[in-house]
Amino acid sequence: MEKVIPDQLTVLGHPQRLAVFRLLMRRYPDHVPAGELATALGIKPSTMSSYLSALEQADLIAQERAGTSRLYAVHMQTVQQMFSYLLVDCCRGRPEICLPFSTGKIPMSDRKFSVLFICTGNSARSIFAESILRKFAGDLFNAYSAGTTPRSELNPFALEVLTAKGHDVSVLRAKHVSEFTGPDAPQIDFIFTVCDQAANEECPPWQGQALSGHWGMPDPVKAVGTDAEKALAFQHAYGALKRRIDAFAALPMNSLDQISLQSAVDEIGRTRTEEQV
Structure with a gap:
């Protein structure tokens, strides 16, 4: 795990690879065609293919086939493990100092x-x-x-x-x-x-x-x-x-x-x- 997490963060350290990952996070749980990702982000198909390959090798995303198309989605289990590791290692198990929101009940008020x-x-x-x-x-x-x-x-x-x-x-x-x-x-x-x-x-x-x-x-x-x-x-x-x-x-x-x-x-x-x- 100590080697895997730095490798994943290195992959995400590239601005355009991070943009692909963020887009797939927004689309989760959808499986999105590579061509749609390339069009949405203005990235050449060949370049997008290399970005997706790097994210897949880091186990941050997974692909499935639909006919001749390749569809991509975030590998949420891996992402959750990465976030969990960061919370435990960097935040010393104190999410209240690292997360900008509470995981408790949403406070009800008079406003709608x-x-x-x-x-x-x-x-x-x-x-x-x-x-x-x-x-x-x-x-x-x-x-x-x-x-x-x-x-x-x-x-x-x-x-x-x-x-x-x-x-x-x-x-x-x-x-x-x-x-x-x-x-x-x-x-x-x-x-x-x-x-x-x-x-x-x-x-x-x-x-x-x-x-x-x-x-x-x-x-x-x-x-x-x-x-x-x-x-x-x-x-x-x-x-x-x-x-x-x-x-x-x-x-x-x-x-x-x-x-x-x-x-x-x-x-x-x-x-x-x-x-x-």
Whole structure:
């Protein structure tokens, strides 16, 4: 172990290898194609291959095959062992001096928890999520959404679905994530990415320790066919998000510690979207 850990830290000491590792950590438990990683980080495929090989040799990631594609994911057991070793060796078994958060129960207060849903364009999926949480659990949560490159207008099919389901669309607008990073921004407790591209992008850091989850799903905006077929894709996206948000809102926040809550959030994200319609 004493030799393995320094080798792993050496591998992670390279800025671009670290960027690959961080991206896979954000996408965990997803298995991500090498080509998608290369595109997301702007790295040549041949160079990405060498980075993935180094991370795999250090046992920090693992690969699986899907047809002719190679998919990569963090080898979480190894990563946990590395972190555990650092806590014991460097922190002398005193996580309270090394971790910036408590592993105890989340303190309840009179304020509502705030949830931010991030997408790329903030025109459909994240708007759906914001609207659903506000309507069905607005007494427990403040709901927000934003985009990394927001469109100027909300998608008309999305607005049609929301209007038909009784949502107030007058309060909706496309927003940039920067609105939630300034000194006057609300404190965010939960951050969810609801499209694969948003999870791959380097989003601005948030102050504090917001719990995060990746709830990726197909983009209804990319649906092709007749207007009826396109509208059906938006109905599917709405239904998938409704199921996930219902499960999230039902979590016993006052009885789960942060680790258990993060695990529950991750499990909700693993649910197949096809089963949620």
